[in-house]
Amino acid sequence: MKIAARTGTVVAQTAAGRVAGTREGGLAVFRGVPYAAPPVGPLRFASPRPPLPWTGVRDATRFSPPFVQSGAPESAEDALYANIWTPDPAGSRPVLVYVHGGAWQVGSGSVPTFDGARPAARGDLVVINFNYRLGAFGWGLHDDLADPDTGHLANWGLQDQIALVRWVHENIAAFGGDPDDLTLCGTSAGGASVWQMTHLPQTRDLVRRIIPISAAHPRQPAFGLTPDDSRTVYRALAARFGTDVRGLRAVPAADLHTAWLDVFSGDPDRRLVASGREYRGPVLDGRLVTAFAGELPPPRVPVLSAYCATEGSFFTDPLSPSYPPAPPAPTDEAGLRAAVHQVLAKTAAKVPEALAAECVAAYRAAARAEGLAADPRTLWTEVWGDALFRHRIVRLAQQHARTADAGPLWLMEFAHPVREPSYGTPHDATSKFLFGSYGAERNVRQFGDGPLERRVSDTFIDLVASFVHRGAPAAPGVPDWPVYTRGTPSTLILGGPGIARVAATRKQAQLRFWDALPTAA
Incomplete structure (x- = not known):
């Protein structure tokens, strides 16, 4: 993969097309690089698809919107993008991927707290953060939402994280990273995710080591819905909008987000379901998530x-x-x-x-x-x-x-x-x-x-x-x-x-x- 440099501009060739970042303080920085296709329309509740190819050079100097969440009016479903800080796009440095937290319902890679410049420069690392699907769009389960290609019917946010890790492995050499030297780091919900990915067949052989920080390891009923409760919630949402569960793909994103929050508002003892009492994270789907931390063996990586x-x-x-x-x-x-x-x-x-x-x-x-x-x-x-x-x-x-x-x-x-x-x-x-x-x-x-x-x-x-x-x-x-x-x-x-x-x-x-x-x- 070739790298071209212009004054203040750095161009990298990804599998989907070329992207142009900027030089900032001795680093090359790329923002808003797509790692998956926008999960909109028929791809809402679908497994992530590869990013759509483009011609020419795509601007990668601005962050994408955060994924749909409260308190961020600019948030949107079209948000599956990565941000990369690299000391030298022509090098081959270890890679640190950071998974943001936020209770599986808020947060993004564009939050100023997670700017990767300092650890990239001082640590001589390629640093990456990214967005993934949140809330009703990212962490639930229903059989009627099964993806016809993959069969997955749950945990779309975790599927996005898997897609990002695989994208990094396939593309990071174009940004000066070593695809065989990948460390996952995350805080809170992100910390739980990196632990989980050491056990998944899609990612466990790609991860060299992990840094889980303040990991909010999911468990029921506190940090996740049971499968039956998840089914109940999606049926209730569908009834609220006068449709079936498949029809939730056509509900405006902001309306679906608000309705999801309404289900989990108020006294936990008075809610529609008994699980998901604090936050709604991964669901035991029998395919990706077969057990939670404590029931799984410890990771075999450092x-x-x-x-x-x-x-x-x-x-x-x-x-x-x-x-x-x-x-x-x-x-x-x-x-x-x-x-x-x-x-x-x-x-x-x-x-x-x-x-x-x-x-x-x-x-x-x-x-x-x-x-x-x-x-x-x-x-x-x-x-x-x-x-x-x-x-x-x-x-x-x-x-x-x-x-x-x-x-x-x-x-x-x-x-x-x-x-x-x-x-x-x-x-x-x-x-x-x-x-x-x-x-x-x-x-x-x-x-x-x-x-x-x-x-x-x-x-x-x-x-x-x-x-x-x-x-x-x-x-x-x-x-x-x-x-x-x-x-x-x-x-x-x-x-x-x-x-x-x-x-x-x-x-x-x-x-x-x-x-x-x-x-x-």
Whole structure:
């Protein structure tokens, strides 16, 4: 594949046609490169098709719209595009593909937080991010939506991610990337996706290593619909629009999006279905998704797994851009029990009344034993973060360490604190430092922009880059970081004035509460 350069312009030849990007700060940057055909009309709810070929040179200097979502009036279905930052299109560098999070319902590769320039330049990497189908269009199941060519009838967003990985493997050499040296990285929903793709026959042989960050590993009823509930929802949507399920392909996208959100609004106990209580992610379809993390064997590739010190503060801090917005924090014991009950209700269809009090008592005792804060807001925050994220992430790391044929796993706790009046280290704080976007306009108030933030960011990028280049994380000023072993000092704590230290995994007593609950296991 040939590369042509003009002043300020770089042209790359993909399988579908030539694209023209720009030179920016020593990098070549390509935005809005199609990796699949627009999933519109008859291709709504279809498996992704290859991008339509074009003649001439296609402009690749502007981001595509985000996929259909709330809060983004410019969003659209025609959004299956990739963005690429490369130090040298004529080179052959390791490739880092980032899968954005957003609860499988919001987010895009064009969000300024995920600008790939900093890790591409400092890490000497080809960095890629992209959009995939969300919400009703990306994460459901119905037999009447089966693709006549592939037979797939569910999880269209995951199918898009598979298509992107295969597109990268086939095309990335034109952008200076090594197609045989691909690392997948993702946060939250994206972190769960990269874990899943190590098990899929379409992608597992293409992925060299993975970096799941704050992975929102799907489970029912919290993070996914059951197949029967999914069928029920699509039938209800069809009835609302006076059509059958196949006819949903003709419903205006904005109307279908709004109707989907309506189904899952309000008290989870009063909804049409019992699953999908918090977010609607992958569905067990028996074809692509046959089991969830914990039921699948650990990945056989190297893993750098990370979580945030207080995952829950993303959801309990009114200044965080959480979706939906944070509710008021509890201020007394009764309010704390009620707030904790609401968290428990995200993970189970039925929650015994006494369970919230048991949870509060366990967390308060653990906090006092460790000299940690035990006020209502802090306890509520810890419960939220552990129930939805930290418990599963740590337990999967421990399962990984016990499995003989698993790849090596390094475990990180990202603990760089945000600025007051925000608090803790919230879910998705990591992306601001991995991409060096902590000082961006939308982030600086919460994350700051000083020499310490720069050092933490540089260290994070160096750790990731060394993992991508050599298969093991290391960075200047970071102590030797051993492969994770349960019960020994092998978790890297990153952030704060000391930058990095290795310690035993913190706050283990809190996690033991969830071990006895099958709904959170």
